[in-house]
Each structure stands twice: as C-alpha cells, then as structure tokens.
Amino acid sequence: MDHPKISIDIIPFSAGAHQSMSSSFTVLEFADWDEDVLYQETSQGSVTTREDQDQVAEYIERFDLLRSMSIYGQDAVDLIDGLIDDLTTADQAHEQE
Numbered sequence: 001m002d003h004p005k006i007s008i009d010i011i012p013f014s015a016g017a018h019q020s021m022s023s024s025f026t027v028l029e030f031a032d033w034d035e036d037v038l039y040q041e042t043s044q045g046s047v048t049t050r051e052d053q054d055q056v057a058e059y060i061e062r063f064d065l066l067r068s069m070s071i072y073g074q075d076a077v078d079l080i081d082g083l084i085d086d087l088t089t090a091d092q093a094h095e096q097e
Contacts, residue, residue, distance in 0.1 A: 007072060007073075008072065008076050008077075008080075009066075009067060009070035009071070009072040009076065010070055010071050010072070010076050010079060010080075011066060011069050011070045011071075012071060012079070015069040015070075018065070018066065018069065019062065020062055020066055023040060023041060023042045023043070024040070024041045025038060025039065025040045025041070025059055025062075025063075026038075026039040026040075027039075027056065027059050027060055027063060029060075035050045035051075035053060035056075036050070036053070036056045036060070037049070037050045037056070038050070038055060038056045038059050040059075
C-alpha cells in the first residue's frame, strides 16, 4: 500500500449486490491511442473487445460505479488489518481447544 502505483479497493458485503459480481473485466485506457480495450473473463472463456467502443464505455462506467461503492486508502488497510486480527484470534482460540 505504500507504493505510489498500487492501490487496493475493497467492495464490502454491506454494499450489496452489483452487476459485476458474475464476471471480471479489465479496461485498458491508452492516452496516445484512440481505442480503449475491454478484456472480459466469463464462464465461456475470455473476450477482448476494442471495436465496440460503446461497450467499452459501458464497462468504464461500470468500473466507476464499483469504485464509488468501494473503500480504499487507510480505510481498506484498517479493514484488512481487522480481518487479519480476527482470523489470528480465531486460530489461536481453535489451537487452545
């Protein structure tokens, strides 16, 4: 988390269901290229799209929505640290049984 080019965003369960739960996707945006690229992983395999820029734009909007639902920065670090503490405590309690 201390690296300037790495961030971790977490969508908590409390955010509820969203349309991106059934598959993953990656959008590659290039400053010096007119076409962005959409890469999707589905149950039927992977698909790369660059010709349908309307579809790519839809997934950029989807990513923005996911980002708005997420926690990040110190809040994400605190959540992860809390989960690690919970798991460590549960593991220690299990070992004492």
